[in-house]
Amino acid sequence: MKNSRKHRIKSATIGWSFVVLAVVMICTFTFYPMVHAFMMSLQSGTGTNLTFVGLDNYARLLKDPTFLTTVKNTVIYLIIQVPIMIILALFISVLLNNPKLKFRGFFRTAIFLPCVTSLVAYSVIFKYLFSLDGIVNILLMKISLISEPIQWLTDPFWAKITIIVAITWRWTGYNMIFYLSALQNIDYSIYESAKMDGASPIQQFFKITIPLLKPIILFTSIISTIGTLQLFDEVMNITQGGPGNATMTISQYIYNLSFKYTPDFGYAATVSYAIVIMIGIFSILQFKVAGDKNE
Numbered sequence: 001m002k003n004s005r006k007h008r009i010k011s012a013t014i015g016w017s018f019v020v021l022a023v024v025m026i027c028t029f030t031f032y033p034m035v036h037a038f039m040m041s042l043q044s045g046t047g048t049n050l051t052f053v054g055l056d057n058y059a060r061l062l063k064d065p066t067f068l069t070t071v072k073n074t075v076i077y078l079i080i081q082v083p084i085m086i087i088l089a090l091f092i093s094v095l096l097n098n099p100k101l102k103f104r105g106f107f108r109t110a111i112f113l114p115c116v117t118s119l120v121a122y123s124v125i126f127k128y129l130f131s132l133d134g135i136v137n138i139l140l141m142k143i144s145l146i147s148e149p150i151q152w153l154t155d156p157f158w159a160k161i162t163i164i165v166a167i168t169w170r171w172t173g174y175n176m177i178f179y180l181s182a183l184q185n186i187d188y189s190i191y192e193s194a195k196m197d198g199a200s201p202i203q204q205f206f207k208i209t210i211p212l213l214k215p216i217i218l219f220t221s222i223i224s225t226i227g228t229l230q231l232f233d234e235v236m237n238i239t240q241g242g243p244g245n246a247t248m249t250i251s252q253y254i255y256n257l258s259f260k261y262t263p264d265f266g267y268a269a270t271v272s273y274a275i276v277i278m279i280g281i282f283s284i285l286q287f288k289v290a291g292d293k294n295e
Contacts, residue, residue: 041269050266057270067271069245070253071278073160077249078228078282081164086221089172093179094209108180112173119170123237126166127153130238156246159239163247166234171227175220182216183209218290225282229275250275 041057043050061067095101096108114122130136130152137149152158186209194204210217232251235241241248241256250271257268 037269037272040266041273043266044264045266047263047265053266057267060267061270061274066245066248066253067250067274070248070250071274073245073247074229074231074249076160077164077167077231078225081167082221082224082228084164085168085172085175085224086217088168089175089220090179090213090217092172093176093183094205096176097180097183108176111176114170114172115174117170119233120237122170123166123234126162126169126234127238130162153239154243156243159243159247163231163234163238166238167228167231170234171224175224178216178220179213182213186212214290218286221286221290222283225286226279229279229282 040050042052042054044053044057045051092111096104096111098104101107128134132149132151132153134152136152137146140146141149150158152162190208191204194208199207230251231249232255235247235249235252236255239247241252254268254271257264257271
């Protein structure tokens with residue numbers, strides 16, 4: 001009994017020695033900042049001169065017109081861009097999974113490359129492409145689709161379109177990789193059996209591919225939702241939230257509250273937790289929509 005107890009203690013000590021550093025790092029750099037940010041969200045004041053105000057900051061959110069505008073802008077990006085990106089990534093992955101397609105490796109690399117480029121660099125490039133005298137307007141005028149340049153960056157509607165196009169260009173390839181890896185794990189004999197039964201390619205896609213990719217589609221939808229709700233770099237570098245606040249996102253508003261306006265770290269932390277709440281709500285909705293009816 002005594003030897004067995006010593007052995008268990010020794011085994012536990014060895015096991016904890018491998019994970020204790022990771023646990024300490026996670027607690028220090030993840031959980032502590034989360035708790036500290038929540039405590040800060042219950043305070044208000046200028047700079048570091050904060051006083052406890054309870055839930056006043058959360059009540060302030062509902063009356064803050066700038067915050068409500070940023071929520072509206074972010075949700076617009078979410079409900080338009082995420083479905084387009086998911087559908088496009090799924091469609092491209094199915095095409096590139098075709099074993100008869102030549103140069104598959106080249107096309108896969110070309111479509112994936114945008115998501116490894118610098119966020120700032122590609123945002124600045126898009127800003128120049130969609131400027132008043134940029135390549136996009138020049139090409140559209142040369143092929144006679146438009147008669148005068150479109151105000152891509154200064155018109156509220158077109159500025160949102162520019163942001164959506166930029167995000168879709170960068171992140172479609174990222175989601176495509178997940179679908180490609182999942183498609184390659186589907187037994188090809190399933191499709192052969194479906195062909196023998198007379199199923200068309202469209203029927204195979206909707207009756208076989210989509211159901212088998214359901215967990216991956218849910219995963220990519222959730223991570224894309226989280227990324228869109230935290231959208232910052234593209235808006236900051238392409239439109240800077242303008243014109244007015246027409247393209248400003250919640251994350252940019254947090255940045256402005258902390259560093260651009262008179263620093264109000266307590267209220268900025270409150271807005272940060274609003275993103276956390278929104279992520280939780282959208283994730284639960286997606287699980288409910290995509291969930292198994294038997295669960």
